[in-house]
Amino acid sequence: MIGPQTKLYAIIGKPIKHSLSPKLHNAMFEKYGIDAVYLAFEVNNIKQAVEGVKGLGIKGLNVTLPFKNEVIKFLDSIESQAKIIGSINTIKNSNGALLGYNTDYLGFFETIKDIDCNKSICILGSGGASAACIYAFYKKGVKSLNIYNRTFANAFTLKEQFGDLITLNLIEKKDIYKNEIIVNTTSAGILGSEDIIDLNLLNKNSLLIDIVYKSELIKKAAAVGINGIDGTKMFIYQAYHAFKIWTDIEFDINHAFEVINGPS
Numbered sequence: 001m002i003g004p005q006t007k008l009y010a011i012i013g014k015p016i017k018h019s020l021s022p023k024l025h026n027a028m029f030e031k032y033g034i035d036a037v038y039l040a041f042e043v044n045n046i047k048q049a050v051e052g053v054k055g056l057g058i059k060g061l062n063v064t065l066p067f068k069n070e071v072i073k074f075l076d077s078i079e080s081q082a083k084i085i086g087s088i089n090t091i092k093n094s095n096g097a098l099l100g101y102n103t104d105y106l107g108f109f110e111t112i113k114d115i116d117c118n119k120s121i122c123i124l125g126s127g128g129a130s131a132a133c134i135y136a137f138y139k140k141g142v143k144s145l146n147i148y149n150r151t152f153a154n155a156f157t158l159k160e161q162f163g164d165l166i167t168l169n170l171i172e173k174k175d176i177y178k179n180e181i182i183v184n185t186t187s188a189g190i191l192g193s194e195d196i197i198d199l200n201l202l203n204k205n206s207l208l209i210d211i212v213y214k215s216e217l218i219k220k221a222a223a224v225g226i227n228g229i230d231g232t233k234m235f236i237y238q239a240y241h242a243f244k245i246w247t248d249i250e251f252d253i254n255h256a257f258e259v260i261n262g263p264s
């Protein structure tokens with residue numbers, strides 16, 4: 001039961017109302033008997049929100065769209081992998097010091113772990129999520145990737161950021177369709193705009209990955225016979241690593257899938 005000792009964890013972002021993080025983390029707090037609650041806050045001013053975390057002694061945060069990069073300047077330290085990626089999605093409040101981590105890349109790594117990545121790969125988007133996916137491909141041993149982004153300058157910034165670590169080739173929209181693996185990291189679907197790509201132009205042997213859980217794009221791809229993977233696994237594994245950072249507990253992955261998808 002919630003009482004004066006109950007610890008608070010939260011996710012902040014905008015929009016936030018579709019987040020499944022409260023459902024998953026609250027289920028895990030209950031399963032492991034931790035006196036804590038996890039809430040979602042739609043935030044307009046990230047600086048004020050971070051000050052609130054310190055002021056109220058909130059124990060941990062997830063950070064999502066559009067604050068994953070901007071939030072960094074308000075933290076006390078950043079874990080080394082997150083520093084390379086340039087964005088964070090998890091914060092631990094350690095006796096008043098806010099430490100930033102990126103667990104998105106760990107979630108995406110799990111998604112591509114068993115996939116043959118010795119293929120032409122194109123990433124759509126150049127935000128924080130894109131950087132996390134690029135870093136996961138780098139960890140998988142991929143040496144070069146193609147990037148398409150609506151705003152060329154943002155893709156160029158990402159290319160400079162990764163430097164020699166992994167070669168990023170900036171491509172035009174029409175060249176997306178030449179790739180064997182296409183990864184959508186844009187917020188186009190979440191924000192409700194039209195599809196980022198024309199599914200009819202994709203090669204039927206290509207693999208489409210969308211980092212959004214329960215992705216409409218992946219459902220539409222399946223309807224036209226294209227193999228797809230949505231972001232459910234990435235979501236669950238980023239939460240697994242965040243939960244471990246906060247509590248030292250490695251939660252039961254099968255239980256997490258049941259919480260999100262319902263019992264199988």
Ligand code: ATR
Nearest residue numbers: 068125126127128129130150151154186187188193
């Ligand atoms: P995140 O942290 O989730 O990556 P972000 O940093 O806001 O979020 O990045 C969102 C990405 O989605 C960007 O690459 C953005 O393109 P721009 O760099 O041109 O802004 C991309 N994006 C968002 N909405 C889009 C849309 N409707 N069509 C194409 N790209 C879109």
